[in-house]
Amino acid sequence: MxxxxxxxxxxxxxxxxxxxxxxxxxxxxxxxxxxxxxxxxxxxxxxxxxxxxxxxxxxxxxxxxxxxxxxxxxxxxxxxxxxxxxxxxxxxxxxxxGNYYPVKEMEGYNVVVIGGGFAFTTLRSLIEYMLNPERRGKYKSIKVIYGARNPGLLLYKDLLENWEKRDDIGTYFTIDTKVEGWNKMVGFVPTITEEVAPSPENCYAIVCGPPIMIKFTLPVLLKLGFPKDKIVTSLERRMKCGIGKCGRCNLGEFYVCNDGPVFNFEQLEKLPKEV
Ligand SMILES: Cc1cc2nc3c(=O)[nH]c(=O)nc-3n(C[C@H](O)[C@H](O)[C@H](O)COP(=O)(O)OP(=O)(O)OC[C@H]3O[C@@H](n4cnc5c(N)ncnc54)[C@H](O)[C@@H]3O)c2cc1C
Ligand code: FES
The missing domain is CATH 2.40.30.10 (Translation factors)
Incomplete structure (x- = not known):
């Protein structure tokens, strides 16, 4: 090995x-x-x-x-x-x-991906994976809600444009406050999520972003009716070994590097309040 x-x-x-x-x-x-x-x-x-x-x-x-x-x-x-x-x-x-987004469990489901700022990295990997011709048929609708403070801080602008042109993915890109030349959505990600109001019916919500965004997006998803085990996020925690040996990333009963970084909100609720 x-x-x-x-x-x-x-x-x-x-x-x-x-x-x-x-x-x-x-x-x-x-x-x-x-x-x-x-x-x-x-x-x-x-x-x-x-x-x-x-x-x-x-x-x-x-x-x-x-x-x-x-x-x-x-x-x-x-x-x-x-x-x-x-x-x-x-x-x-x-x-x-580490572990990964539940891409097998998500098969046959609608998926809404909600991201903020530069935490969009692994969400890009997930979206590109789901859009691959080998995988696209496995998922129902795919919606992406993604925001940044201003247009210049959005990652992967060319890719976002490509996704906008496709008819097999819904895109909702937003910035915090209006600037000249921006003709998409304006508002914080939690507010836009409420506006888009994705149906919780047969749907996974994958959420990644700064803690403040996650804090305010979670109640919106719960209000919309998403079950806690269908709301999934990825945690960033200080790490050393990355393989469950040093204890640096310990959080309650979990080593984030090994048991995570991907957790659903049912699991996170059982963790100490610092999450
Ligand atoms: C699973 C995982 C995935 C990550 N993915 C990305 C990614 O895709 N892109 C990216 O830019 N960063 C990502 N990070 C964060 C990245 O690991 C840290 O920014 C990096 O370790 C900083 O190293 P440094 O030596 O430059 O900073 P240091 O010199 O160690 O620290 C500089 C400052 O950053 C703070 N800091 C360092 N690490 C973290 C952390 N994990 N969380 C919060 N604050 C921290 C320190 O407290 C200090 O204030 C990820 C972290 C984890 C655990
Ligand atoms: S980083 Fe060493 S146990 Fe997680």
Whole structure:
């Protein structure tokens, strides 16, 4: 069995700013000698020699077999080093880690994906997975509600445009306050969710975003009638090993790295209040 502490080597193939504030970069890494498959919602530990290691959700589609994409916010030591990487440089990747969105259980269901800000990374992976011709027939309607503070902070703008043109996915993109040239929705994600009012009938809600967005979106979904076990989210927690050994990510009865990062709200309700 492969040693889960040893990263595989990958090469930076693309590297570009994703948002207008230049705080988020998307990196495409190419597999070299070793490779792995993954499911939507899983993450990797990304390491740079001499700098350290940090966890990031995989943003690309599991059907994209040649590499992996990550969208990374510059926060501290490791993320600054990642932003400074150049094309052709080598990095270490341990993964895939953690559980994933319940893509098998969701088969035959409608799905509403609700995202905010740069937490949209693994939701992109999930949506691209569900839209793949091999998978699209497995799901009924797919709706995407996605918001950011302003248009420049929305991730994956080209992809969002492509989704808007398709007739097999409903898109509701929003920004917090009106700006000139923006002709889509305006308002916070919880308010827009209430406006769109997705039916809870035979439907999963997959929610990912800043804690404040999740805090106010959950009551809306409950009011609309979504059962707690059909509301799913992904937790970000400080991590070290990423494989359930060090205890760094412990939360109640769970290790977020191993038992999560994906949980439904029935599970989260049993956890200590800090979630
Ligand atoms: C499962 C998972 C998936 C993630 N996916 C992404 C992703 O797709 N894109 C992305 O940009 N980030 C993601 N993160 C967060 C990312 O791991 C942290 O931003 C990163 O570890 C910061 O490393 P650093 O060395 O640059 O910062 P540090 O120098 O360690 O810290 C800089 C600042 O960031 C804070 N910080 C560090 N880690 C976290 C954390 N996990 N939560 C809250 N605050 C933190 C510190 O308190 C400090 O204030 C994810 C985290 C987890 C656990
Ligand atoms: S990060 Fe080590 S147990 Fe989860």
């Amino acid at each position: 492969k040693n889960t502490y040893i990263p595989i080597t990958m090469e930076v193939e693309k590297n570009y700013f994703e948002t207008s504030d230049r705080m988020i970069k998307t990196l495409r890494l190419k597999f070299l000698d070793e490779r792995f498959d993954f499911e939507p919602g899983q993450f990797c530990e990304f390491s740079i020699l001499g700098k350290g290691e940090a966890p990031f959700g995989i943003a690309s589609s599991p059907f994209d077999k040649a590499g992996l994409e990550f969208s990374i916010n510059r926060a501290g030591v490791v993320t600054k080093a990642i932003h400074e990487l150049r094309i052709g440089e080598k990095v270490g990747i341990r993964g895939p880690l």
